[in-house]
Amino acid sequence: MDGSLEDVLRQTTIFRRLSPDDRGRLASVATVRTFARGARLFSEGDPSDHLLTVINGRVKVFKTTPRGSDVILEIFGPGDPVGAVAVYESRPYPASAVALEATTCVLVPRQSFFELLETHPTMIRGLLGGLTLRLVELTNRLAELSGGRVEARMARFFLKLAADMGQPRADGTFLPLALSRQELADMIGTTIETSIRIMSRWSKDDIVRTEKDGFILVDRARLEALALT
Amino acid sequence: MDGSLEDVLRQTTIFRRLSPDDRGRLASVATVRTFARGARLFSEGDPSDHLLTVINGRVKVFKTTPRGSDVILEIFGPGDPVGAVAVYESRPYPASAVALEATTCVLVPRQSFFELLETHPTMIRGLLGGLTLRLVELTNRLAELSGGRVEARMARFFLKLAADMGQPRADGTFLPLALSRQELADMIGTTIETSIRIMSRWSKDDIVRTEKDGFILVDRARLEALALT
DNA sequence: GAGGGGGTATGACCGGCGTCATATCGACGA
DNA sequence: TCGTCGATATGACGCCGGTCATACCCCCTC
Numbered sequence: 065m066d067g068s069l070e071d072v073l074r075q076t077t078i079f080r081r082l083s084p085d086d087r088g089r090l091a092s093v094a095t096v097r098t099f100a101r102g103a104r105l106f107s108e109g110d111p112s113d114h115l116l117t118v119i120n121g122r123v124k125v126f127k128t129t130p131r132g133s134d135v136i137l138e139i140f141g142p143g144d145p146v147g148a149v150a151v152y153e154s155r156p157y158p159a160s161a162v163a164l165e166a167t168t169c170v171l172v173p174r175q176s177f178f179e180l181l182e183t184h185p186t187m188i189r190g191l192l193g194g195l196t197l198r199l200v201e202l203t204n205r206l207a208e209l210s211g212g213r214v215e216a217r218m219a220r221f222f223l224k225l226a227a228d229m230g231q232p233r234a235d236g237t238f239l240p241l242a243l244s245r246q247e248l249a250d251m252i253g254t255t256i257e258t259s260i261r262i263m264s265r266w267s268k269d270d271i272v273r274t275e276k277d278g279f280i281l282v283d284r285a286r287l288e289a290l291a292l293t
Numbered sequence: 294m295d296g297s298l299e300d301v302l303r304q305t306t307i308f309r310r311l312s313p314d315d316r317g318r319l320a321s322v323a324t325v326r327t328f329a330r331g332a333r334l335f336s337e338g339d340p341s342d343h344l345l346t347v348i349n350g351r352v353k354v355f356k357t358t359p360r361g362s363d364v365i366l367e368i369f370g371p372g373d374p375v376g377a378v379a380v381y382e383s384r385p386y387p388a389s390a391v392a393l394e395a396t397t398c399v400l401v402p403r404q405s406f407f408e409l410l411e412t413h414p415t416m417i418r419g420l421l422g423g424l425t426l427r428l429v430e431l432t433n434r435l436a437e438l439s440g441g442r443v444e445a446r447m448a449r450f451f452l453k454l455a456a457d458m459g460q461p462r463a464d465g466t467f468l469p470l471a472l473s474r475q476e477l478a479d480m481i482g483t484t485i486e487t488s489i490r491i492m493s494r495w496s497k498d499d500i501v502r503t504e505k506d507g508f509i510l511v512d513r514a515r516l517e518a519l520a521l522t
Numbered sequence: 523g524a525g526g527g528g529g530t531a532t533g534a535c536c537g538g539c540g541t542c543a544t545a546t547c548g549a550c551g552a
Numbered sequence: 553t554c555g556t557c558g559a560t561a562t563g564a565c566g567c568c569g570g571t572c573a574t575a576c577c578c579c580c581t582c
Binding site: 244245246256257260261263264 | 530531
């Protein structure tokens with residue numbers, strides 16, 4: 065079991081640069097836990113007693129606005145760390161996380177994590193890198209979200225998805241990510257009705273098709289034109 | 294000069310937890326530089342060869358959206374680190390920074406900074422803390438910006454300012470921060486016309502007054518009511 | 523088969539706010 | 553003193569998109 069756990073750790077962005085020794089030490093204090101679809105990994109305000117890393121499945125990290133609606137901050141997949149920020153600082157989670165589907169995670173107790181940091185400072189450099197990457201992405205999200213037409217934001221969102229995880233296919237670019245209209249709306253900061261309207265229109269115009277397990281970008285040129293609007 | 298520079302370093306959020314020895318070492322490689330109002334500290338895409346920390350004055354960090362308008366990501370004052378993120382990762386600055394007024398900064402060359410990190414791992418713990426704090430604030434800004442009426446966002450913005458730096462006075466709470474209508478608009482993600490309209494209305498209704506060197510919250514209760522709208 | 527719940531879809535309404543245009547005022551320089 | 557430029561201010565217009573309401577479909581449970 066420890067062997068596979070180490071393999072898993074090597075695939076995570078945050079731990080991959082560790083030396084085999086460090087990874088072994090980490091594996092010895094880590095545990096595995098599964099979450100059913102819809103289960104909460106943690107809620108905003110909870111004490112951050114564990115560092116979570118996704119092995120398989122998908123986790124949605126979101127924050128409830130002062131007015132009660134949700135904003136999806138991030139969707140984590142295999143290899144991504146969840147709530148690492150809060151753990152580093154020993155402060156309560158600033159957002160909530162739920163499993164979008166059956167999800168398996170590696171849990172590292174905060175205490176053990178800190179002890180490892182103390183004894184193996186080399187680990188910290190990799191963590192600094194991961195943190196800064198997320199900061200950059202968040203600043204981009206910020207610039208993206210404020211202002212602009214919803215349809216243009218949606219177009220840019222799909223183009224970014226395509227760049228991140230698009231798979232070329234005969235009939236277009238496949239995005240292996242099944243998001244509901246509601247989640248789509250939360251990602252780009254609008255309502256479910258508007259996201260449904262846009263997706264319906266795009267489906268009629270053969271720009272983006274919704275499939276069982278993801279989306280297909282059919283007319284990428286049109287999307288790029290929309291993104292500039 | 295080194296003596297005062299060390300004093301300055303002790304007041305910065307990012308360096309305050311360093312041991313006196315570490316601070317001394319940092320001071321020995323740091324330099325001081327002043328920027329005139331409107332001067333660029335750096336532009337988006339520039340290589341990040343220096344870590345900047347504000348001593349006095351104010352710096353605006355902003356990002357130009359795909360559509361050409363600006364979003365102010367942060368306004369830094371004395372003690373704040375500017376562009377630290379990019380320096381940690383040795384990647385180009387993800388945003389631009391200009392001085393809002395005459396501003397003095399401490400500059401630490403990236404090379405020297407890294408050498409210090411190598412030799413004194415204790416410094417890194419403090420940096421982790423600073424980074425996570427900014428991440429949390431950014432997620433809050435994200436949740437704040439998406440959706441909601443502009444007037445409500447503006448109200449929340451002023452209330453947050455009051456909590457951060459408000460000074461009680463006979464006629465209300467004074468905010469010693471002179472922001473133009475344009476900068477106000479950028480902070481909450483709207484246009485200059487709308488921010489002018491709201492401020493005009495609030496001025497007529499005696500809710501917030503604009504003064505030469507800041508704002509005065511006259512009717513805080515009304516602001517709090519607006520913030521919930 | 524009835525009933526309920528969740529996701530998707532579509533129409534009607536209308537109000538906030540972005541856009542364009544214009545006016546005023548103060549600062550600054552020729 | 554005039555002209556220019558930037559910041560502030562205000563009106564008119566129009567439309568995107570939020571809100572409400574309803575309907576349909578699929579899956580599950582009883």
